[in-house]
Structure formats: C-alpha cells, structure tokens
Amino acid sequence: KNQVEQSPQSLIILEGKNCTLQCNYTVSPFSNLRWYKQDTGRGPVSLTIMTFSENTKSNGRYTATLDADTKQSSLHITASQLSDSASYICVVRDDKIIFGKGTRLHILP
Amino acid sequence: KAGVTQTPRYLIKTRGQQVTLSCSPISGHRSVSWYQQTPGQGLQFLFEYFSETQRNKGNFPGRFSGRQFSNSRSEMNVSTLELGDSALYLCASSLINEINSPLHFGNGTRLTVT
Numbered sequence: 471k472n473q474v475e476q477s478p479q480s481l482i483i484l485e486g487k488n489c490t491l492q493c494n495y496t497v498s499p500f501s502n503l504r505w506y507k508q509d510t511g512r513g514p515v516s517l518t519i520m521t522f523s524e525n526t527k528s529n530g531r532y533t534a535t536l537d538a539d540t541k542q543s544s545l546h547i548t549a550s551q552l553s554d555s556a557s558y559i560c561v562v563r564d565d566k567i568i569f570g571k572g573t574r575l576h577i578l579p
Numbered sequence: 580k581a582g583v584t585q586t587p588r589y590l591i592k593t594r595g596q597q598v599t600l601s602c603s604p605i606s607g608h609r610s611v612s613w614y615q616q617t618p619g620q621g622l623q624f625l626f627e628y629f630s631e632t633q634r635n636k637g638n639f640p641g642r643f644s645g646r647q648f649s650n651s652r653s654e655m656n657v658s659t660l661e662l663g664d665s666a667l668y669l670c671a672s673s674l675i676n677e678i679n680s681p682l683h684f685g686n687g688t689r690l691t692v693t
Contacts, residue, residue, distance in 0.1 A: 504681065504682075506682075511686070512686050512687075513583070513669050513671070513684030513685050513686045513687055514622075514669075514682075514684050515684070516681030516682065516683075519681055559621075559622065561622075565635075566624065566635070566637070567612075567624050569614075569621050569622040569623070569624075570621065571620075571621035572621060
C-alpha cells in the first residue's frame with residue numbers, strides 16, 4: 471500500500487530557531503511531491519512542488535529537499551516566525567494523490 | 580484574482596439527512612477536486628472533475644457524489660449522513676495540467692453530523 475508518513479507529529483520551537491520536518495514515502499514512481507502549509511481554520515496553501523528528478527526547491531524561508539533513493543523529503547524552515555505556526559502536509563502524487571497526516575508546528579515567542 | 584470559494588462555511592445536520600456543498604474555483608481553473616479532512620485520517624481524496632466529467636475517484640462509498648457544471652463550479656452531495664461523516668470538506672481547483680500545478684484550496688465547509 472502506498473503511504474506517506476510524516477514526523478514528528480508535533481513540534482514546538484522558539485521564534486527565530488530553525489527546524490526540519492520529515493516525510494517518508496513508499497509511492498514509487500511518482501509525478502510530484504508537494505509540501506503544503508495549513509493554518510487553523512483555513513485550507514492548505516502550497517509551499518513547494520518537486521518532480522521526481524529535483525533535489526531541492528526553495529520558497530523564501532522554506533526549503534524542501536528530496537532524496538529519491540531513500541524515498542525521503544524534508545522541509546526546512548529558517549529563522550521561524552510566529553506566523554509559521556501551522557500544520558505542514560506532505561503530498562505525493564502518482565495516479566492518485568496521497569497525503570501525509572501532517573506535522574503540527576508551534577512557534578513560541 | 581478571487582480564491583476558491585466554498586459555501587456554506589459551517590453546517591450541522593442529523594443522521595440520515597443529506598447535504599450539498601458548493602465550490603466555486605478560481606477563474607480560469609477547470610479542474611476541481613474534493614477532499615475530506617478528519618483529525619484521525621488527515622486529508623483524503625474524494626473525487627476530481629474536469630470539464631464536467633469525473634476523472635478520478637477515491638475510496639469512499641457511493642453516498643458521496645459530486646458534479647461539475649459548465650462554468651466549472653462544483654457541488655458534492657452526501658446522502659444518508661452518518662456520524663463519521665463529520666469532517667472538514669475541502670475543495671481545490673487547478674489549471675488544466677494539474678500534475679505540474681499546485682492545488683488551490685478553499686477554506687472548507689465544516690460539517691457536523693449529530
């Protein structure tokens with residue numbers, strides 16, 4: 471069964487610190503891997519999208535990496551801000567779309 | 580450009596009833612997809628429409644159905660509601676070539692079944 475597993479389930483860090491969220495998947499091959507940010511009470515918003523052949527993609531303070539050999543992706547957040555408090559969801563697309571259950575990130579002042 | 584609009588924002592229904600949710604995609608987007616989000620299961624794909632045709636369907640019972648109109652607006656219907664149908668229902672739109680385009684989500688309809 472194709473799965474997308476994210477870790478940690480939740481994370482608390484201080485404002486200004488960096489953090490890395492992990493996504494392990496079994497879907498292979500796939501069309502693309504995406505990271506979304508979901509604020510409480512809102513729909514998810516796309517942060518990055520990578521195809522199978524890409525290794526890294528940046529969007530401001532967000533940098534996603536992809537290792538197709540180990541089937542792992544990570545999302546690195548630099549110099550965290552209070553507005554980064556949200557759920558971060560990893561999504562893998564083959565002929566279907568498969569979501570991870572997300573990492574809940576809390577930024578403390 | 581206006582984003583994806585979902586109505587209503589909140590809905591309370593009782594078991595056995597049916598419900599219809601509405602989604603207006605971003606102007607120019609012809610693909611609309613629907614998702615169910617619950618704390619236990621996370622986001623799960625329901626179905627996807629393009630040019631009024633269902634292109635893909637997730638693993639949900641036949642009580643869940645949808646349609647897309649000629650103006651790309653979409654509705655989903657859930658019949659014979661069960662308590663487990665309580666969830667946030669999200670709609671997303673994308674350009675024709677969805678594979679390389681991000682999904683643009685609405686803010687969802689929160690359905691509570693009592």
